[in-house]
Amino acid sequence: MTYTAEPEATPGELTPLADYLGSVLRRLGALPPLDLDLTQAYGNVLAEDVYAPHDYPAFDHAAIDGYAVRWEDLSCGARTRLNVVGDIGAASWRPVRLHPGACFSIAAGAALPVGADVVVPSDWTDRGMASVEIYQSPKRGYGLRRAGDEFPAGSLLARAGGDVSPALVAVLAATGIGHVVVRPSPRVVIIATGDELVDVGRVSQPGQVVDVSSHALTSAAVEAGALAYRVGICDDDPEALRGLLEDQVLRSDLIVTTGGTGNGPGDMVRRILSRRDGGRGAVNFTEVAVYPGAVLGFGTVGAEEVPVVCLPGDPGMAMVGFEVLVRPAIQLLAGAEPVFRPSVRGHLLETVSSPSGLREFRPAQVAERRGGGYTVQPLSGGPYTLAGLAEANGLLVLGERVTAAAAGSTVDVLLLHRRR
Incomplete structure (x- = not known):
């Protein structure tokens, strides 16, 4: 495929990019939502707002290892000795009450005894077992976390349109959420076309061109959040192209082809896809005012009317075309906001x-x-x-x-x- 370094733009023949994008993206919508297990939701886009069903933390607990005490029992600026009346581990579940002049040895994560309002770090004490001498008095509330401090029940955890990140998975799990409603990652099929194409692992020579674009576009689709499948090279054979598309419509939410968008004798993609097949849709090929670029195609294929985007075969053109058109389409299908790069x-x-x-x-x-x-x-x-x-x-x-x-x-x- 030849590449024109300075394509000529004739006024009235080229479609402005903004107009073209608007007409294409208006035809796409987010995929139907799915209820997924939390461990499977990473990388997907939330389909609805998520609220905390419970407080986080769920109960008052020690944030550090130390001694749970009443702040009133500490002597300001002087050492304090208190009786250690028990140990509370992270797995302890029986409620206990703290009385004046006493304390509990407590582990990080353990529920606070009733009446305790400070945890003294072990390093600030003599680490006594029956009684403990406290060398330094912390402020009230030190070393502990109260129920709902971070996320009170009913608070908004995440908005629809946002990604499910590892950190958000942690937040959802902490607040008692095991399932979330998300948009599925779009299934994107990448097809390279052209009699001249050969697969990677060799060098281009006269009559043979290494298929660069489909490999690059598959990686770009994965980076955009899609489940991408490269199905290989299709020759400029009308029946082979029709058969391949029929095979792929049931496994895809978007099909991307590369090559064959021009008007040359071997440009089979444009010739085949621009025809309506029994009234089941067609692909419109448009000369868009974008550089580097050429003709871009968009429409639907098959009875399922799966969206298809047709990009030029030149790798640089194809990659720019992906950024201009395919990536926003993937974001729209995924329900992501915003759909364009920052x-x-x-x-x-x-x-x-x-x-x-x-x-x-x-x-x-x-x-x-x-x-x-x-x-x-x-x-x-x-x-x-x-x-x-x-x-x-x-x-x-x-x-x-x-x-x-x-x-x-x-x-x-x-x-x-x-x-x-």
């Missing part, structure tokens, strides 16, 4: 030019400046986008009306975080 504004370190009439996404290195703000170092773009993407932690965005951005100017950058 962005910052930074000071450009080098003057760059950009093709007129196209919204350019150029790889960049973003760094925080001492004292606040960001700097943006542009990397290889255009026909060398793949090289730049390998080093980038951001995508510099230059609007359709920008033909040049001077060093020192302020620009928008999408941050390429490694997770949602």
Whole structure:
């Protein structure tokens, strides 16, 4: 596949990216929710708000090993000797009461005796067993946690649209939650097309091109939170492509193809998918005003009307197309909010030019400046986008009306975080 370094944009023929994205994303919705066991919910997106059914901590307990005492029994600025009337371990369950002049030896996590309002660390004592001498008096409330201190019953733990992270799993488990309602991770199938394609492990040569895009897109889909499946290479054979799509619609929530979106004699994807199959939907191929880029396809396939996105075969174009269209689609299907990458504004370190009439996404290195703000170092773009993407932690965005951005100017950058 050839790549044009400076594609020409004819006014009226290209669709603005914002218009195209709006028309596509409006056709997608979040997948139906599932009730999952807490241990299986990590990485999914919550489908509803989650509230604490119980207090956390569930009961008053010692936060440290030491002696549970009444603060009134401690002598301010002087040593205090108290009788040790028992030991309380973390597994102790019988309620006990603390009387004046007495204390309990207590383990971290053990329920506080009634009347205790401070835990003296063992290091501040002589560690006595029948009686204990306290060298230093802590403040009232030291060394203990009260019921509901962190999350009272009924408090909001997490909002719908947020990720289930390991820390949130801990919070949910601590408050007595064993199941949560989440959106399932979208199942995304990646298909590479083209007679010229060969699998990785060899070098491209005349008549053979290594399939780079489907491997990269599969990794990108996993990074976006999807369950991604690369099904391999499909030749430019209409019946083979139709059969492969029929096989995949039942196992996928989104199908992504790469290659065959042009109008050349071998561009079978566009030729086959743009036809309606018995009124069951078709894929529309649109020339979008984005650079690097080309024609993008979106529609549905099969009786189940599974969404399909068709990307160019060039790896750099495909990766930018993924960021522009596929990644937001995955986020929408997953119920994640927001669906777009976070962005910052930074000071450009080098003057760059950009093709007129196209919204350019150029790889960049973003760094925080001492004292606040960001700097943006542009990397290889255009026909060398793949090289730049390998080093980038951001995508510099230059609007359709920008033909040049001077060093020192302020620009928008999408941050390429490694997770949602």
